[in-house]
Amino acid sequence: MKKFLLLLLPVFAAVVTKAQSPQYQDAMTKQVGLLDAPASYTPQSMLDISNTFERIAAAEKNQWLPYYYAAYTQVMSALMTQDKDKIDGLADKAEANINKADSLKQNDDEVACIRSLIATSRIMVDPQSRGQQYGPESGMQIQKAKQINPENPRVYLLEGQALYYTPEQFGGDKAKAKEILQVALQKYAAFKPASSIAPHWGEPHAKDLLQQAGK
Amino acid sequence: MWKHSFNLLLCICLPALVLAQQKISGKITDAKKRPLPGVNVYIKGSYDGATAGADGTFSFTTTTTGAQVLVASLMSFQTQEQAINITGPVQVTLMLKAAMNELKVVTISAGSIEASSDKNNTVLKPLDIVTTAGATADIVNALKTLPGTQQTNDREGLFVRGGTGYETQIFIDGLMVRNPFFTSLPDMPGRGRFSPFLFKGTTFSSGGYSAQYGQGLSSALVLESEDLPARSSYSLGASVLGVSGGLDELSKDKKGSFGIEADYTNLAPYFSIAKPKQEPTVGPEIIGTSLNFRRRTSSTGILKFYGYCNWSRMGFKKNSIEYPGYQEQTDVRNQNVYTNLTYKESLGSGWRMNAGFSYSSNIDKIKLDTIQKSPVTNVHARSDLSQLKLMLTKSLGAFSQLRLGGEYQYAVERSEFNSYNASYVDNYSAGFAESDIYFTPRFVGRFGGRLEYSTILAKVNLAPRASLAYKLDDYSQFSLAYGDYYQKPEPQYLRFKQDLSYMKATHYIASFQRLSSNYTFRVEAFYKKYKDLVKTVPDTLTNGTGYAKGIELFWRDRKTIKNLDYWISYSFLDTKRNYLYYPYEVQPDFAAKHTASLVMKKYFPKITTNIGVTYSYASGRPYYNPNLPESKFMSEKTIDFNTLGLSASYLTTVGKAFTVFVISVTNVFDFKQVYGYRYSTDGLRREEIVPNAPRFLFVGMFMNFGIDRRQDVINNL
Numbered sequence: 042m043k044k045f046l047l048l049l050l051p052v053f054a055a056v057v058t059k060a061q062s063p064q065y066q067d068a069m070t071k072q073v074g075l076l077d078a079p080a081s082y083t084p085q086s087m088l089d090i091s092n093t094f095e096r097i098a099a100a101e102k103n104q105w106l107p108y109y110y111a112a113y114t115q116v117m118s119a120l121m122t123q124d125k126d127k128i129d130g131l132a133d134k135a136e137a138n139i140n141k142a143d144s145l146k147q148n149d150d151e152v153a154c155i156r157s158l159i160a161t162s163r164i165m166v167d168p169q170s171r172g173q174q175y176g177p178e179s180g181m182q183i184q185k186a187k188q189i190n191p192e193n194p195r196v197y198l199l200e201g202q203a204l205y206y207t208p209e210q211f212g213g214d215k216a217k218a219k220e221i222l223q224v225a226l227q228k229y230a231a232f233k234p235a236s237s238i239a240p241h242w243g244e245p246h247a248k249d250l251l252q253q254a255g256k
Numbered sequence: 257m258w259k260h261s262f263n264l265l266l267c268i269c270l271p272a273l274v275l276a277q278q279k280i281s282g283k284i285t286d287a288k289k290r291p292l293p294g295v296n297v298y299i300k301g302s303y304d305g306a307t308a309g310a311d312g313t314f315s316f317t318t319t320t321t322g323a324q325v326l327v328a329s330l331m332s333f334q335t336q337e338q339a340i341n342i343t344g345p346v347q348v349t350l351m352l353k354a355a356m357n358e359l360k361v362v363t364i365s366a367g368s369i370e371a372s373s374d375k376n377n378t379v380l381k382p383l384d385i386v387t388t389a390g391a392t393a394d395i396v397n398a399l400k401t402l403p404g405t406q407q408t409n410d411r412e413g414l415f416v417r418g419g420t421g422y423e424t425q426i427f428i429d430g431l432m433v434r435n436p437f438f439t440s441l442p443d444m445p446g447r448g449r450f451s452p453f454l455f456k457g458t459t460f461s462s463g464g465y466s467a468q469y470g471q472g473l474s475s476a477l478v479l480e481s482e483d484l485p486a487r488s489s490y491s492l493g494a495s496v497l498g499v500s501g502g503l504d505e506l507s508k509d510k511k512g513s514f515g516i517e518a519d520y521t522n523l524a525p526y527f528s529i530a531k532p533k534q535e536p537t538v539g540p541e542i543i544g545t546s547l548n549f550r551r552r553t554s555s556t557g558i559l560k561f562y563g564y565c566n567w568s569r570m571g572f573k574k575n576s577i578e579y580p581g582y583q584e585q586t587d588v589r590n591q592n593v594y595t596n597l598t599y600k601e602s603l604g605s606g607w608r609m610n611a612g613f614s615y616s617s618n619i620d621k622i623k624l625d626t627i628q629k630s631p632v633t634n635v636h637a638r639s640d641l642s643q644l645k646l647m648l649t650k651s652l653g654a655f656s657q658l659r660l661g662g663e664y665q666y667a668v669e670r671s672e673f674n675s676y677n678a679s680y681v682d683n684y685s686a687g688f689a690e691s692d693i694y695f696t697p698r699f700v701g702r703f704g705g706r707l708e709y710s711t712i713l714a715k716v717n718l719a720p721r722a723s724l725a726y727k728l729d730d731y732s733q734f735s736l737a738y739g740d741y742y743q744k745p746e747p748q749y750l751r752f753k754q755d756l757s758y759m760k761a762t763h764y765i766a767s768f769q770r771l772s773s774n775y776t777f778r779v780e781a782f783y784k785k786y787k788d789l790v791k792t793v794p795d796t797l798t799n800g801t802g803y804a805k806g807i808e809l810f811w812r813d814r815k816t817i818k819n820l821d822y823w824i825s826y827s828f829l830d831t832k833r834n835y836l837y838y839p840y841e842v843q844p845d846f847a848a849k850h851t852a853s854l855v856m857k858k859y860f861p862k863i864t865t866n867i868g869v870t871y872s873y874a875s876g877r878p879y880y881n882p883n884l885p886e887s888k889f890m891s892e893k894t895i896d897f898n899t900l901g902l903s904a905s906y907l908t909t910v911g912k913a914f915t916v917f918v919i920s921v922t923n924v925f926d927f928k929q930v931y932g933y934r935y936s937t938d939g940l941r942r943e944e945i946v947p948n949a950p951r952f953l954f955v956g957m958f959m960n961f962g963i964d965r966r967q968d969v970i971n972n973l
Contacts, residue, residue, distance in 0.1 A: 089307045092296035
């Protein structure tokens with residue numbers, strides 16, 4: 042019996058260290074919930090939400106998700122902003138956060154997806170000068186994510202999106218984009234996030250894109 | 257009962273729970289007391305916080321109590337922490353200081369225009385040099401659309417602010433390039449030898465430049481070579497001029513790379529269709545090869561080698577102005593080798609080292625023949641230059657920097673003219689010290705000096721340099737520069753007479769610039785005093801004088817019209833000099849009073865095509881008419897110069913290759929261009945100096961095959 046209890050001890054310890062405070066769960070659930078609302082997708086409200094994730098990250102230094110979401114909201118703000126002068130600063134911030142997330146959860150497909158988005162945002166500053174450098178980087182991260190987890194729907198969303206927006210002369214293909222976005226929707230239907238606060242964004246956007254591509 | 261007591265408990269505890277939540281509120285401003293929206297304000301170590309609103313105010317509640325730290329952070333501002341004691345509601349006013357990023361810190365800018373891919377806010381991008389219409393991908397031609405430069409297209413080199421082409425010195429990774437242009441024929445300037453694709457940064461300085469650079473009276477063109485390529489690639493090019501191919505291989509560990517390139521150019525087929533003014537007898541034909549090697553030796557160190565080898569030959573025939581009825585033939589054969597080895601490393605405690613070695617050799621064999629009239633003249637010239645340069649930089653505080661360095665050049669200039677021989681050797685050494693001192697992040701001064709000694713002149717010179725720059729706001733700055741510049745006289749004078757002295761120019765520059773990512777405005781005024789210029793009449797002496805003064809404007813707009821990027825530059829130049837055979841100070845024959853350029857680039861995303869238009873204007877230049885009395889020396893001027901270049905490039909992929917198709921035409925409207933007149937010795941006959949090919953059509957394609965390393969990366973996971 043004693044031996045059995047001793048065996049349990051490490052298990053119990055593991056549970057304790059992994060346990061997240063209810064405060065963490067509540068705060069994350071609320072913030073991640075905001076990301077499900079289309080109204081949140083403006084450059085400014087993305088930044089406001091990123092502030093909250095940064096606050097949580099600063100208090101919970103062992104959780105990768107707050108860093109991940111801070112990076113996600115920052116890069117989304119960079120992708121949406123009209124002010125090109127701001128993009129590099131936001132991308133730098135997102136990169137710093139995703140590096141921290143990466144060090145807590147190595148080789149993660151969701152992290153690779155964010156890295157792909159960061160590279161894409163950098164292209165937007167000066168497509169002619171930067172396209173050749175960051176285009177392949179963005180594509181490479183998508184491939185890396187696909188390699189780690191071929192069931193991740195965001196991989197197909199990003200891949201389809203890239204094909205959709207890239208001019209045909211540089212390898213873009215609207216018909217193929219449509220096919221891949223359809224795959225993305227199938228994967229979204231089958232996708233079960235690990236928890237309510239695990240990454241699960243992108244489905245409405247995939248639908249929008251597919252609708253646009255259909256026209 | 258149980259329920260009742262629970263309610264009771266709740267009633268008792270509720271005030272306590274409410275009391276435990278304290279309100280933290282306040283306002284956040286920048287250093288100028290303007291409200292800062294978007295600031296993330298929170299209690300350190302807790303989730304409690306808020307984002308400041310548009311008016312800079314914030315308010316949130318917290319359950320923490322006692323001594324806490326309030327943090328305020330915002331992008332491009334320094335994060336601030338403030339201790340607070342929470343016993344009741346807290347009111348705070350915080351002021352955030354701007355973070356010192358590239359945008360906020362002033363840099364020395366008087367006299368210089370930078371094109372860099374590392375920095376975002378530069379006047380030009382390296383790609384601009386390649387995509388400027390009419391520039392035919394030549395660095396110097398592209399720079400001729402910038403303020404301060406002259407449209408002197410009948411001679412090689414960059415003529416800057418009343419200076420000759422010789423007065424502009426070109427540096428690659430800090431090392432001087434002795435023969436940066438292909439050997440030219442009379443009236444046909446040689447193109448630059450170096451491809452714009454080799455460089456990640458170009459700084460064109462039209463005066464007031466750093467003490468690191470010497471031996472240029474007017475201007476320094478500082479080229480910084482690329483570091484490691486992002487990935488391996490092959491390239492292929494084909495055009496009406498010839499073919500080229502290259503390979504750039506990035507090592508598996510991504511710490512090293514090597515590249516080889518070869519090109520072959522032959523204009524004979526082109527000239528057989530579009531006849532130039534002078535009849536080609538040989539070529540023109542060029543074979544070029546280059547090799548580069550780069551290696552990151554540590555996280556802070558990089559070793560780079562670039563070597564280049566090139567052969568060219570060309571010959572032209574034209575009617576002799578000296579002997580009517582006869583023809584003159586000129587033939588040039590050139591061999592050029594250039595090597596450049598540099599090593600950069602951090603030495604710790606704020607010191608950095610830049611070391612460089614370069615060897616170059618240039619051989620020209622020139623044959624001048626007035627057929628069946630006079631004996632053939634053979635000129636055989638060879639110049640060898642070896643140089644060493646070492647520079648140490650030390651960071652002083654956050655931004656200030658000290659630079660110390662020295663260089664040594666060993667030059668052998670050989671020249672044979674038929675049986676005459678005029679060769680010389682020069683040992684040139686120089687030392688420099690310079691410091692960038694930031695009084696505040698917005699206010700910087702650069703003070704330094706350069707000491708030089710040349711054995712052939714057996715003289716020492718000491719050149720002080722100073723500049724100041726003050727940043728008015730994030731985008732605008734005002735700068736001043738002053739400096740003395742010395743240069744040895746041209747080899748053609750030094751080889752015959754060696755008791756000459758350094759030529760000297762003193763620069764005074766005042767400039768204002770406003771630089772945002774979409775707009776650039778720049779205005780610059782300068783005054784330059786020349787002393788000790790070479791005179792050849794009555795005797796070869798360095799006692800010429802001169803001055804140049806002027807004002808220059810530059811405006812670039814990338815935003816107003818979608819996908820259209822244009823810039824306008826205008827230079828007013830008032831210059832006179834008494835040099836060479838000039839009897840007194842006059843406006844020299846290479847200088848125009850007014851020069852202007854308009855460069856437009858429009859991108860059509862639907863057809864992924866770039867259309868470029870470049871228009872340049874220069875007012876007429878004086879020319880020497882020997883039939884006029886001395887009092888009217890250089891009093892006659894040529895017609896104004898006009899040129900309009902057009903180019904279209906279509907970007908696409910062919911198979912897996914990134915491909916660009918280019919078509920470009922120079923002087924589309926065939927404007928008549930006269931650079932001057934040449935008179936026969938007796939003054940009875942004259943000929944116009946005109947471009948050899950008044951209009952040039954270029955059609956070509958360039959392909960770049962990126963070697964897809966995605967699989968490698970994935971396999972290494």
